[in-house]
Amino acid sequence: MTTYTAPIEDMMFLFEKLRNNKNYNDLEKYKEVTPDLVKNILEEAAKINQNIILPLAKSGDENPTILENGLVRTPPGYKEAYSKFIEDGWTSLSCDPKYGGQGMPKTVSAFFDEMLSAASLSFKLYSELSIGAYNCINHHATDSIKNKFLPKIVEGKWSGTMCLTEPVCGTDLGLLKTKAVEQKDGTFKISGQKIFITSGDHDLTENIVHLVIARASDSPPGTKGISLFLVPKFIVNDDGSIGSKNGVSTGSIESKMGIKGSATCVLNFDNATGYMIGSKNKGLNSMFTMMNLERIVVGIQGLGISEIAYQNSLNYSKERKQGKGNNSKSNNGADFIIEHADIRKSLLNMKSIIEGERALCFWLSQQTEVSLYHKDENIRNEAADLVSLMTPVVKSFFTDMGMEITSSAMQIHGGYGYTKDQGIEQLYRDNRITPIYEGTNSVQAIDLVFRKLSNKNGDIINKYINLIKKDIKVSGEKIKPFVKKMEENIELLEKFSNWIKEKVQNSKDDANAASNDYLNVLGLVAIAHAWLKVLEVSFKDYENNKKFYEDKIQTANFFFKRVLPRVESYYLTATSGSKYIMDFKFN
Ligand SMILES: Cc1cc2nc3c(=O)[nH]c(=O)nc-3n(C[C@H](O)[C@H](O)[C@H](O)COP(=O)(O)OP(=O)(O)OC[C@H]3O[C@@H](n4cnc5c(N)ncnc54)[C@H](O)[C@@H]3O)c2cc1C
Secondary structure (H helix, E strand, O other): OOOOOOOHHHHHHHHHHOOOOHHHHOOHHHOOOOHHHHHHHHHHHHHHHHHHHHHHHHHHHHOOOEEEOOEEEOOOOHHHHHHHHHHOOHHHOOOOHHHOOOOOOHHHHHHHHHHHHHHOHHHHHHHHHHHHHHHHHHHHOOHHHHHHHHHHHHHOOEEEEEEOOEOOEOOOHHHOOOEEEEOOOOOEEEEEEEEEEEOOOOOOOOEEEEEEEEEEOOOOOOHHHOEEEEEEOEEEOOOOOEEEEOOEEEEEEOOOOOOOOOOEEEEEEEEEEEEEEOOOOOHHHHHHHHHHHHHHHHHHHHHHHHHHHHHHHHHHHHHOEOOOOOOOOOOOOOOEHHHOHHHHHHHHHHHHHHHHHHHHHHHHHHHHHHHHHOOOHHHHHHHHHHHHHHHHHHHHHHHHHHHHHHHHHHHHOOHHHHOOOOOHHHHHHHHOOOOOOOOOHHHHHHHHHHHHOOHHHHHHHHHHHHHHHHHOOOOOOOOHHHHHHHHHHHHHHHHHHHHHHHHHHHOHHHHHHHHHHHHHHHHHHHHHHHHHHHHHHHHHOHHHOHHHHHHHHHHHHHHHHHHOOHHHHHHHHHOOOOHHHHOOOOO
16 A cells, blocks of 8 residues: 655745735735644645545545445545544635635645545545536626535535546537526526546435536527536525435446546436526636636646655655665675666656646645636736636646656556556556546647747747746856756747747647647746746755755756756747648558
């Protein structure tokens, strides 16, 4: 079985030393969120994740969810753990105190999301979609719906789902067939089938609040005719008590490669009562509130799984003896595999990506808070632009790196990584869904290139590049080589952005074929930017915590020498164009 120790020291380093963002620090509501408070929260979070949730990962994999007499049963131990999870208030961490939440910023809840993803992604998904539903309802529903549903969701007694996918509609939601017929009392009757619905049914909560997209009878075809509906598993009476069963049933649950403890359901809606959320035909806009925040959290899933894969690989490398290291001093026997340069390189590759991602995610969490709560509208909008630019990057880059890192972890474990004993192959299988759901990674990249780069006359990327240029104007002999590398890579990013913008206008296939490469370049440069902020503190504060900062400096050095140069290769590959791809005749 895998082991896990929550990386609290690194998280606290970010919270204490990288929080000096003026716009974020302007936010009155978080003035009382002090480092001491955050440390306490993280220590408690570590306990539940390490001691109670981590053991569920293996048992959930071996005893997947089942459908029995129309009811979905979660794996052994899930119910007890979930009761403790909500009793301790973990579902309410980032929610509004108005509905019983604890009002913590995303800078803190993102750390919790990372720990929970590392401990067990399957278990996490039962509460994750609830928070997504909470955000969507909170932004778009009427007060009466909010008051009726949010307190129970925040408490964790009711959970949420996101029902988009249908047999004929995955990426292209305009094809959806689910129908909504308006009733005299203003409610709707929803009929149709949704597939692949995470936590679509289970035995952990008293009620399940489905957020369903459907087409009203008089709405136009395509994405312009989609509305959003709240469809509870059980109707909720006016006094808030649970009433009769609604017309929603579970057709089956998917048998799948990983996250076997998570119930992925086929849901049949048969004249189910639904309440419209937001405006008619604007359902996708409302759903995007849920999806955009969710996409960042999916990126964090990749980060959490990468961290546990790294920790176990490091431990294993220190225990497994094979062959002699090139600088071996022992005359007999073999050395620990951590002595081999190739293994060390793999471990540093993982570590430098993971710590850079965590620092980038911390910055993005700050921007998200500023975009939601800053009093100055211009500052809010500028932060929202940065969040919208970086959301597909975090979702895709972190989850793709999760595949690279879990694969390297398996390689480091050799045959014991491929067999089930160590739990490493499960990390690979569990992570494999993250580049697919919440919009596939390729579709994220296409969205970045075709929409986000041209929004606001293509100015968002320029603003981001200027922000990095401003941030890297730091002095000091030791940081100089890093700044120089950064400048070279920013130049490439600028060239690549201009190339892409031109191709989006004049040669769409070139742009389409280059989109993943572009996303990777932006991801690598953004992580290097985050590393530079870490380095600035590490050099300045060096004497106060030499061991910690030396580790940071050496890890950053690896990233700049061995990971960041991938930028050039992505650029060269992408700018070779697409004619030879499009002209190829597949037999
Ligand atoms: C375990 C699991 C949990 C899930 N949970 C949920 C959930 O809770 N709620 C929900 O609604 N859905 C959920 N999904 C569905 C998931 O979001 C979809 O599977 C995903 O969005 C992709 O849709 P699809 O499978 O239909 O693939 P398709 O859309 O058919 O895509 C197939 C391939 O074509 C590519 N492609 C598609 N369009 C384009 C394009 N325009 N340009 C270039 N390439 C393109 C894709 O990148 C992909 O590689 C879940 C799926 C799984 C497996």
